[in-house]
Amino acid sequence: MNTQKNLIDNFKKVCICRSITAATIMQAIRDGCLSFEALRRKIGVGTGNCKAKRCRQNIEKRVQDHKKALKAEEVETAGKET
Numbered sequence: 001m002n003t004q005k006n007l008i009d010n011f012k013k014v015c016i017c018r019s020i021t022a023a024t025i026m027q028a029i030r031d032g033c034l035s036f037e038a039l040r041r042k043i044g045v046g047t048g049n050c051k052a053k054r055c056r057q058n059i060e061k062r063v064q065d066h067k068k069a070l071k072a073e074e075v076e077t078a079g080k081e082t
């Protein structure tokens, strides 16, 4: 069910002005863009007519969630090593 939800989410346009989907944004985040500004430079989010008023909050939440997941993964890996 969660995978199905993720698949549907991937097709959603997060940055509506620039027609940038969640899948594109998540791929850029996984490639190392860990801030809104980095994403803006790499894929152009937030450069549309609304100047990020509609998408910034959603994109920043995705970046924060990804960072939390990375930290949780690090803690889990460190726990296994000791």
Ligand code: FES
Binding pocket: 014, 015, 016, 017, 018, 045, 046, 047, 048, 049, 050, 051, 052, 053, 054, 055, 056
């Ligand atoms: S929705 Fe992203 S710049 Fe307008």
